[in-house]
Amino acid sequence: MGLSPLGKIVIGLCAVLGLSGAAPAPREAPTATVGEGRVAGTWQDNVRIFRGLPYAAPPVGERRWQPPEAPPSWSGLRQAAEFGPDCVQPTYPADSVYFEAPRPQSEDCLTLNIWAPAGAKKAPVIVWIHGGSLQFGGSASPMYDGREFARRGIVFVSINYRLGVFGWFAHPGLSAESPQNVSGNYGLLDQVAALRWVQRNIAAFGGDPANVTAMGESAGALSVSYLLASPKARGLFAKAIVQSTNMRAMPRLREAAFGLPSAEASGQALGEALGAADVAALRAVDPDALLAAAVRARFPAQPVVDGVVVPDQLVNILDRGAQMKVPLLAGFNSGEVRSQRRLVPAMPGDPADYAAAAAERYGDLAAAYLKLYPASGGTESMLAATRDTIYGWATERLVRAQTAAGAPAYLYVFDHCYPAARARDLCAFHASELPFVFGIAGRPVAGSRNWPAAEGPAEVRLAEQMIDYWTSFAATGKPAAPSAADWRAYGRGEYVMRFADRPRSERNPFPGSFEFHEDRMQRQRADGLQWFIP
Structure with missing residues (x-):
């Protein structure tokens, strides 16, 4: 018996709406072709995700403490469904707010991940550089899920880079190997290599290589600050987002300065502690033993002023206006050090003692x-x-320097608190803006068992506004959010966006503070002293 006209209409509507009784056909994995070969990723909703793509050769064996080299090619279709391992690092204390469930680690860790909207063409690109004191962290952290950016039209890339002694180790023997007679800064060179890979390959994922934003928080923000100043990164990104950076004096490669030993001297001291007579012996040390020795020695993971990768102290580069003149969005949190109490000097006993200490x-x-x-x-x-x-x-x-150089620069202060943070005296703590910037506030973050959950409707609303500001900045160079305050450039009015219960445009958030610390920094610098002292 044939179907009635009405029955045919109903079946047609069911087919259109996906309501037929038959199971839907499985969706084919998304694929892309990069310089090294073809890759297959996964789908999540309408977002294509490619994980664990190598952007450089494994820095192992003779490649330990060498600048990154091009990754090897492959034949056939490479599966890109899983994250690559984190770079070798110590473990956060189990009670730290930043503790995450351990993930696999390896020296072979120079990989990146991509979240791309379906059908993207010449989409804005963000390259995310994770924080962690240049010693911890990885791009596989659930905190750095790029889906919400991709849902807003961004091709989002997160990267790994060498950490600790593997990424920031200088030594006379390594400098002698270098055509430019320098060493250290391998982690920064990894970031440059990742940005170069993006320039070569991101169009295959629908991204626009001419519209790349370098973005980072904490050590990632410090990295972006130095990328702005490094000749090696020129032309590799068009905008910068810097969340909670610092600008302390960094060691010079060969000379002691600002109360710091030279980077090569620090490297030699670690080699002597390991009983390694030369670079070959150091490269033969097991990575776990090398990491343990560096932790015992409190090896300082930080950029090195080598005159090549890092030409000078960042304050000097900014004073000369020699940094990249690109649009900048930068800010810090009102309660930064509530989760970093070890940085805070002991409180004097009474007002007289307080004044005497000052x-x-x-x-x-x-x-x-x-x-x-x-x-x-x-x-x-x-x-x-x-x-x-x-x-x-x-x-x-940094914002003032970009403004003076003629580049649009936008300043924010993250000042939002919520019940779980307030209960632990962690209002607006260091990195607490991340769930808001990534648009994931309102749901638990997997693997972050100590993180105060931001779960209320006010948090969800603020997160939607903040990620809108961030994505519009990446797209156009100006942060904007529908139905939220207009974000004015810092300019002569010293405008700032304060993210409290909602975004509020203000001026000069902490009157007199910048001037005081600038005066002190200038004096410390003139006296040859470190100015990064609370």
Whole structure:
């Protein structure tokens, strides 16, 4: 018996709406062709995801402590469904707010991941550089899920780079191997190599290589700051997002300066502690033993002023206006050091002791310090002073430098608190903006068991607004969000966006703070001293 006209209409509608009784055909894996070969990823909703793509050759054996080299090619279809291992690193203390469930680690870790909208063509690109003191972390962290960016039209890339002693180790023997007679900065060179890979290959995923934003938080923000200043990164990105950077003095390659030993001297000392007579012996050390020795020696993972990759101290480069003149979005959190109490000096016992400590530390600047951070503020004054010494001054200095250079620059202060953070005295702590920037506030973050969950409707709403600002900046160079405050460039008015219960446009968030810390930095620098001291 044939179907009635109505029956045919119903079946047709069911087919259109996907309501037929038959199971839907499985969706074919998305594929792309890069310079090294073809890759197959996975789908999540309407987002194509490719994980664990090598952007450089494995830095193992003779390649340990060498600049990154091109990755090997492959034949056939490479599966890109799983993240690559994290770079070798120590484990966060189990009670740290930043602790995550352990993931596989390897020296063979120079991989990246891509989240791309279906059908993207010449889409804006963000390259994410993770934080972790240049010693911890990895692109596989659930916190760095790029889906929400991709759903807003961004091709989102996250990268691994060498950490700790594997990424920032300088040594006379390594410098002698180098055609430019330098060593160290391998982690920064990894980031440059990843950005170069993006330039060559991102069009295969629908991204626009002419519209790349380098974005990072904490050590990732420090990295982006140095990429802005490095000749090696020129032309590799068109915009920058810097979340909670610092601007301390870095060691020189061969000379002691600013109270720091030379980077080569630090490397030699670690080699002697390991009983390694030369670079060959150091390369033969098992990675776990090398990591353990570096942790025992408190090896400082940081950029090295070598005159080639890092030409000079960042403050000097900014003073000369020699950094890349690209649009910048940068900010810091009002409670940065609530999760970094080891950085905060001990609170003096009473107001007289507080004033005496200020006089000892700041000399004739003590009166200005006490006006900004009075004894009556107690611990809150100490927290604010430490925040501004490390993060606030550095961020505003970077924004001022871009503004002076004629590039649009936007400043924010993340000042949002919510019940779980308030209960632990962690309001607006270091990195607490991440679930908001990534648009994942309102749901638990897998693997981050100690993170105060941001779960309320106010948090979901703020997250939607913040990721809208970030994505519009990546697309156009100007942050904007529908039905939210207009974000004005810093400019002469010193405008700032404060993210509290909602985005609010303000001016000069902490009057006098920048000027105080700039004055102190200039004095410390003139005296040849480190200025990164709370």
